[in-house]
Amino acid sequence: MKAGIANKSIGTALPGKLSWGQLQLKKLKDGKFLLLLVLPAVVYYILFKYVPMWGILIAFKRYSPFKGFWGSNWVGLQHFKMFFSGPFWWRCVRNTLLLSLYSTLWSFPAPIIFALILNDVQNMKFKKLVQTVSYMPHFLSTVVVIGLLYMFLSPNTGPVQKIMVALGYQKMDIFAQAKYFRTLYIASGIWQSLGWSAIIYLAALTNIDPALYESATIDGANKFQQLIYITLPSIAPTIIIMLLLRLSHILGVGFEKAYLLQNDANHETSDVLETYVYRIGISGANYSYGTAVGLLTSVINLFFLFIFNGISRRVSETSLW
Numbered sequence: 001m002k003a004g005i006a007n008k009s010i011g012t013a014l015p016g017k018l019s020w021g022q023l024q025l026k027k028l029k030d031g032k033f034l035l036l037l038v039l040p041a042v043v044y045y046i047l048f049k050y051v052p053m054w055g056i057l058i059a060f061k062r063y064s065p066f067k068g069f070w071g072s073n074w075v076g077l078q079h080f081k082m083f084f085s086g087p088f089w090w091r092c093v094r095n096t097l098l099l100s101l102y103s104t105l106w107s108f109p110a111p112i113i114f115a116l117i118l119n120d121v122q123n124m125k126f127k128k129l130v131q132t133v134s135y136m137p138h139f140l141s142t143v144v145v146i147g148l149l150y151m152f153l154s155p156n157t158g159p160v161q162k163i164m165v166a167l168g169y170q171k172m173d174i175f176a177q178a179k180y181f182r183t184l185y186i187a188s189g190i191w192q193s194l195g196w197s198a199i200i201y202l203a204a205l206t207n208i209d210p211a212l213y214e215s216a217t218i219d220g221a222n223k224f225q226q227l228i229y230i231t232l233p234s235i236a237p238t239i240i241i242m243l244l245l246r247l248s249h250i251l252g253v254g255f256e257k258a259y260l261l262q263n264d265a266n267h268e269t270s271d272v273l274e275t276y277v278y279r280i281g282i283s284g285a286n287y288s289y290g291t292a293v294g295l296l297t298s299v300i301n302l303f304f305l306f307i308f309n310g311i312s313r314r315v316s317e318t319s320l321w
Contacts, residue, residue, distance in 0.1 A: 054069075058291050059291040059295045061073060061074055062288055072288075079291075079293075088271070092273050092276045093251075095270070096253055097250070099258075100249070100251065102186055103185070103189060108242075108243065111194055118130060118202065120223075134194055135199075136195075145188055145191075146260040149188055149261075153184075156171075175265075175266070178265065178269040178270070182269060188257070201238060205234075205235060216229070216230060244308055244309055244312060245320075252273075255278060258272050277290045278290075281293065
C-alpha cells in the first residue's frame with residue numbers, strides 16, 4: 001500500500017511547489033516583454049542564418065542551375081579533394097593564416113593599450129574629443145578606407161609620396177609590391193577599428209572598484225604596479241573572451257579589403273581563401289566548389305574555437321561556455 005502511494009506521487013509537484021514545466025511556463029510569462037524584444041533578432045537569425053544552411057549540401061553535389069538544388073548529382077567529397085590537389089590551396093591557406101596571425105599580433109593589443117591610456121586622461125573634454133575622433137573611422141565603409149589609402153599613397157599624386165621625394169627618396173608604387181600588402185592591410189585595420197574596439201575595454205575599466213587603487217596608493221604602489229596587479233587582472237576576462245572570438249575566425253580575414261587591395265603584382269601575398277572562393281566559386285560559376293572551400297574554412301574555424309576555448313578554460317577558468 002505504501003509503495004503504491006509512493007509510486008503514485010512520483011512526477012507530481014508537492015503542494016505549494018511548482019513542477020519544472022510550470023516553473024518554465026512562469027518564467028516565460030514573467031519575461032514575455034523581454035522575449036518580444038529579442039524576437040526580431042531570433043527571426044533574423046532563423047531566416048538568414050539557419051535556413052540558408054541547407055545550401056551547404058551543394059558542397060557535396062555537382063550543382064547545376066538548370067537541374068536545381070535537389071536535381072543536381074551527388075559527388076561526395078570530390079570538391080574537397082580537388083581543393084587539396086590544386087596548385088593554389090597551400091598559398092591561400094598560408095596567406096590567410098599569416099595575415100590573420102599578424103593582424104591578431106598587432107591589431108588585438110592596440111585597442112587595449114588605447115583604452116588604458118584614454119582611461120587615465122583627466123580632462124573630460126579632451127577625452128570625449130579623442131573618443132569621438134577615434135570612433136569615426138569605424139563608420140567608413142571598406143571601399144572608402146581603401147580609397148583614402150590610394151589617395152594618400154598614390155605614386156603620382158599622393159602627399160606621402162611627395163614628402164618622400166622631397167626627402168630624397170624615389171617614387172614607389174607601394175600597392176604593386178607584394179611585401180607591403182600585409183602592412184597596408186593591418187595598418188588600415190588598426191586605424192579603422194582602434195577607437196570602436198576600445199569601447200568594451202573602457203567599459204570593463206569603469207567597473208573596477210576605485211577603492212583598489214586607493215588602497216594600492218596608500219601601500220606605495222606606483223602607476224605601473226597598479227596597472228600590472230589591479231587593472232590588467234580586472235579586465236583579463238574581457239580580454240580573453242575577445243581574444244577567443246577573434247581566434248574563432250583565424251581563417252577569416254575579410255574579403256572586401258583583401259579584394260580591393262589585390263592586384264596582379266601583389267597576388268602572391270594577397271590571395272587569401274576568401275578571394276580564392278570568389279574567383280573560382282562566384283566569378284567562375286563553380287558554386288559547389290566555392291561552397292566546399294567555404295564549408296571547410298568554417299569547420300576549421302569551429303575546430304580552433306573549441307581548442308582555444310578548452311585551453312582558456314583550463315588555464316584561466318574563463319571561456320565562452
